[in-house]
Amino acid sequence: NAGVMQNPRHLVRRRGQEARLRCSPMKGHSHVYWYRQLPEEGLKFMVYLQKENIIDESGMPKERFSAEFPKEGPSILRIQQVVRGDSAAYFCASSPDGGGTTEAFFGQGTRLTVV
Amino acid sequence: AQTVTQSQPEMSVQEAETVTLSCTYDTSENNYYLFWYKQPPSRQMILVIRQEAYKQQNATENRFSVNFQKAAKSFSLKISDSQLGDTAMYFCAFIPYSGAGSYQLTFGKGTKLSVIP
Numbered sequence: 001n002a003g004v005m006q007n008p009r010h011l012v013r014r015r016g017q018e019a020r021l022r023c024s025p026m027k028g029h030s031h032v033y034w035y036r037q038l039p040e041e042g043l044k045f046m047v048y049l050q051k052e053n054i055i056d057e058s059g060m061p062k063e064r065f066s067a068e069f070p071k072e073g074p075s076i077l078r079i080q081q082v083v084r085g086d087s088a089a090y091f092c093a094s095s096p097d098g099g100g101t102t103e104a105f106f107g108q109g110t111r112l113t114v115v
Numbered sequence: 116a117q118t119v120t121q122s123q124p125e126m127s128v129q130e131a132e133t134v135t136l137s138c139t140y141d142t143s144e145n146n147y148y149l150f151w152y153k154q155p156p157s158r159q160m161i162l163v164i165r166q167e168a169y170k171q172q173n174a175t176e177n178r179f180s181v182n183f184q185k186a187a188k189s190f191s192l193k194i195s196d197s198q199l200g201d202t203a204m205y206f207c208a209f210i211p212y213s214g215a216g217s218y219q220l221t222f223g224k225g226t227k228l229s230v231i232p
Contacts, residue, residue: 031218033218042119045220048218048219089158104220107159109159109160
């Protein structure tokens with residue numbers, strides 16, 4: 001049973017470009033969470049999605065960031081017009097249900113570097 | 116809102132010795148879960164141990180155990196017989212049992228643990 005798969009592992013973008021980060025949840029998991037880890041910091045919640053629905057995006061910056069989890073295919077975190085401050089590791093986690101009783105499994109993260 | 120504080124940015128321990136990592140948290144919730152995650156250089160976030168606040172008994176997983184003091188809002192991690200593979204960042208995390216945000220993990224800033232041969 002494959003774990004949570006994130007790709008790419010490393011992504012380099014120039015300022016102003018778009019970054020697309022992909023997350024395939026574990027088999028049987030329909031809930032996806034995105035977290036961001038800035039250097040020397042813990043992970044910070046960004047967004048919680050179920051298939052075709054955004055449940056909570058309270059941790060997402062209001063501009064340039066968007067997320068989706070379509071009926072088919074991986075969840076996508078999209079960052080438009082990237083800036084240096086977007087450089088971070090972005091983690092995806094999935095769970096079979098959204099409650100706190102469930103252990104969320106994390107992917108290995110995507111390290112975004114903006115040059 | 117919840118906060119999680121890890122007051123030890125870095126720690127080191129000799130191989131085979133015991134080390135304790137500290138974590139305190141602040142919440143108005145009565146029921147919640149606490150976690151310790153390990154992040155080795157590979158960056159993978161690995162769940163080490165989980166504690167349910169309504170359980171008085173401290174959780175144990177092999178060489179890893181916790182000292183959960185609910186009144187003091189303290190949740191420390193003890194690693195016994197430290198091994199070189201324990202070298203990693205360790206994050207303490209909190210999640211409320213129910214209600215708004217019951218799916219949002221709140222993390223501390225982490226403690227970098229180095230196990231010395």
